[in-house]
Amino acid sequence: NTVFLNGTFMPLEEARISPLDRGFLFGEGLYEVLPCYGNRMIAWQWHKERLTQGLQALDIKLQYDWQQLQDFCQQLTQYNPEPDQGIYIHITRGAEEKRFHGWHNNAEPTIFMMTFPIPTLTEPDFDQCKPLRLGLEQDLRWRNCHIKSTSLLGNVLHFQSAQQEGLNEVLLLGDDGTITEASTSNVFICKDNEVHTPPLSSALLPGITRRIIMDILDRHSALTLQESVITQDMLFTADEVWLTSSTKGVVPVVEVAGKTIADGKPGKHWLDTARLYFQHRFD
Ligand code: PDD
Numbered sequence: 001n002t003v004f005l006n007g008t009f010m011p012l013e014e015a016r017i018s019p020l021d022r023g024f025l026f027g028e029g030l031y032e033v034l035p036c037y038g039n040r041m042i043a044w045q046w047h048k049e050r051l052t053q054g055l056q057a058l059d060i061k062l063q064y065d066w067q068q069l070q071d072f073c074q075q076l077t078q079y080n081p082e083p084d085q086g087i088y089i090h091i092t093r094g095a096e097e098k099r100f101h102g103w104h105n106n107a108e109p110t111i112f113m114m115t116f117p118i119p120t121l122t123e124p125d126f127d128q129c130k131p132l133r134l135g136l137e138q139d140l141r142w143r144n145c146h147i148k149s150t151s152l153l154g155n156v157l158h159f160q161s162a163q164q165e166g167l168n169e170v171l172l173l174g175d176d177g178t179i180t181e182a183s184t185s186n187v188f189i190c191k192d193n194e195v196h197t198p199p200l201s202s203a204l205l206p207g208i209t210r211r212i213i214m215d216i217l218d219r220h221s222a223l224t225l226q227e228s229v230i231t232q233d234m235l236f237t238a239d240e241v242w243l244t245s246s247t248k249g250v251v252p253v254v255e256v257a258g259k260t261i262a263d264g265k266p267g268k269h270w271l272d273t274a275r276l277y278f279q280h281r282f283d
Contacts, residue, residue, distance in 0.1 A: 002076065002079035003113065004075075004076050004112065004113040005111070005112050006108075006111055007111075009075065012114065017112070018095035020095040020096065020099065021092055022094065022095065022103065022107070023092025023150060026151075027149065027151030027152075027153070028092055028103075028150075028151075029058075029091055029110075029150040030055065030060070030091050030148055031090045031091070031149075032087075032088075032148065033086055033087070033088055033089075033246045033247060034047045034208070035085075035087075035246050035247070036084070036085045037083075037120075037121055037281050038083050039074075039077055041070075041074070041087065042246075042281065043212060046211055046212075048066055048070075050208065051091075053147075054147050054148055054149075058147075059103075059105065060093055060109050061105075061109070062091070062111070073087050076114075076115055080115050082115075084117065084119070086116045086246065087113065088115070088116065089111070089113050090110075090111070090112040090113070090150060091109055091111050092150065093107060094110045121249065121278055124271060124274035126265075129251070129266055131253065131254040131265075132168040132169055132243060132251055132253045132254070133168055133253075133254065134162070134169050134171050134182065134243075134253055134256045135165060135167045136172075136232075136256055136257040137161070137171075137173065139175075139203070140154050140157065140158065141158075142154065143202055143203075145204050146201070146202045146206055155183045155184060158170045159183040159184060162183070169182045169184065170182060170183050171187060171235075171256060175203075176229075177231070178229050178231050179231075179235055180201075180203040180204045181198065181203075181204040181205060185207070185243040185245040185248060186209065186210040187241065187244075188210075188242040188244065189230055189235060189241050190239050190240040190241075190242075190270075191234070192239070193269075194223065194224045194225075195223050195225045195226070196226050196227070196228040196234070197210060197214070197225075198227065198228070198229060200227070207244060207246075209244040209248075212280065213250055216273070216276045217273065217276075221272065223269060236256070236261075238261060238262070239269075240253075240261070240262065240267035241261050242270055249274065249278075250273055250274050252266035
């Protein structure tokens, strides 16, 4: 498995970073995960935009321009044989001379990238899909969830508690008791012919798959799309619930906190939307 570290492609076993790297010491970094189907990176521009915002928020200046970074990603996928891969990009402030909470910005950022195999995107259907069962918890993460930070302890603890209960994922409740997102995904609900997803705020990640699904529905579907605050009542009376992420695509949810959603089966709007997402890959 070939990875990229600070300008060099190398076997994973040879990749080394300093223990003084601020990513290691403070979790002070950003990451992106983007799917690449048949050597075609999906929504690079939007991932780049989100990363740019994160870099600005953390005051990190990259030593490469965006074209170079895109070329490195493309080259990395070519080093690895699988046709469909997730690309993981990890950028930290780098290693300064000693551990000190404040930064001096005299270190070169550390840029690490690796790929991992992802399932080939196939024409979605009811028989093949794997519906999800979710938990529901008060969000215990920090208050800047719009930044795609490598400090994922909160997300990890939420996700692990779901796994321990034999669930796939966990929906999170904001301070006002409404649903914001899940620990590794965004959320959509459908009621009648309306689709709702929570509006962007610092309580959730501006997911790229969320954005793609919104764009697709807007352009190709008769469903009405709204960014709406989603209460627990709306969730439990919804006809359909979906999760979205770069690694999952759009996936139906059939149970939350032990309660069945509608008839407990993936819905027709999910199928139509997943088909549009499948076709979108060729856009
Ligand atoms: N997770 N919300 C959270 C908290 C996430 O971690 C993710 C993605 C999303 C969906 O974002 P996108 O559509 O851009 O993938 C929403 C990635 C895949 C991960 O951590 O591996």
